[in-house]
Amino acid sequence: MRTMRAERVEARDNGSQRAQRRAAKDGGFSLVEVVITITLISLVIIPIIQATMVSVKASSTARLIAELDTTLQNAADRVNRAPALCAYEQYMRAALTAKGWNPDNVSATYEHYAPGAELKVVDGPTGTWVPGACEGNVRTARLIQKVTITVTTDQDSIQRTIVVVKSDV
Numbered sequence: 001m002r003t004m005r006a007e008r009v010e011a012r013d014n015g016s017q018r019a020q021r022r023a024a025k026d027g028g029f030s031l032v033e034v035v036i037t038i039t040l041i042s043l044v045i046i047p048i049i050q051a052t053m054v055s056v057k058a059s060s061t062a063r064l065i066a067e068l069d070t071t072l073q074n075a076a077d078r079v080n081r082a083p084a085l086c087a088y089e090q091y092m093r094a095a096l097t098a099k100g101w102n103p104d105n106v107s108a109t110y111e112h113y114a115p116g117a118e119l120k121v122v123d124g125p126t127g128t129w130v131p132g133a134c135e136g137n138v139r140t141a142r143l144i145q146k147v148t149i150t151v152t153t154d155q156d157s158i159q160r161t162i163v164v165v166k167s168d169v
Contacts, residue, residue, distance in 0.1 A: 061158075064153060064155070064158060065158060065160075067099070068151060068153055068158060068160050069160060070099075071095055071096060071099045071101065071151055072149065072151045072160050072161075072162050073162070074095040074098070074099070075091070075092040075095035075096070075106060075149050075151065075162075076149055076162050076164045077095075078091040078092065078094060078095050079091050079092065079147055079149065079164050079166065080164060080166065084139060084143070084166075084168060085139065086110075086133040086134035086137055086138075086139050087108075087110065087133050088108065088147060088166075089106075089108060092106045092108060092149055093106060096151065101153075101154070102154060105151055105152045105153065105154065106149065106150070106151050106152075107149075107150045108147055108148060108149050108150070109131075109147075109148045109150075110131070110132055110133035110145060110146070110147055110148075111129040111130060111131055111132070111145070111146040111148075112129070112130055112132060112133060112134060112135065112143060112144065112145050112146070113127055113128075113129055113130075113143075113144035113145075113146070114127050114128055114129075114130045114135070115127035116128075129146060133145060133147075141168060142168050142169050143167070143168050144165065144166075144167045144168070144169060145165070145166045145167070146163060146164075146165050147163070147164045147165075147166060148161060148162075148163050148164075149161065149162050149163075149164065
């Protein structure tokens with residue numbers, strides 16, 4: 001009969017042989033397995049990175065549009081508060097300068113209201129909107145002006161427009 005000690009030695013030897021066989025079988029990953037793993041990870045990661053980049057660009061554009069709208073509203077407010085003149089470019093330019101933007105990115109078109117011969121409104125207004133800020137560039141009493149303000153950003157060329165009606169009436 002075998003002794004217990006001999007059985008333990010034999011078990012230890014069998015265990016170490018099994019461990020050696022396992023170690024020989026498990027030599028790590030092959031190059032093909034690594035390439036396939038990297039490819040699969042890329043298929044998941046690349047769309048996530050692209051979606052993040054699109055999200056960042058959309059967020060940046062939305063912020064720029066919000067700043068543009070605020071600056072445009074500031075320009076319209078300055079025109080509304082300006083004294084009665086024929087043209088208001090200096091006030092619109094000041095709104096862009098206050099924002100730190102190029103003042104050349106604002107433009108304006110003017111129309112003034114020319115009432116018709118009939119002062120009573122029977123079937124609707126009898127006057128028309130005439131191009132130009134004032135008749136003959138001279139401000140008259142009871143002048144009604146329509147100022148169309150357009151602001152364009154330096155980058156992305158985003159453009160917004162607002163119409164301000166300025167009146168002495």
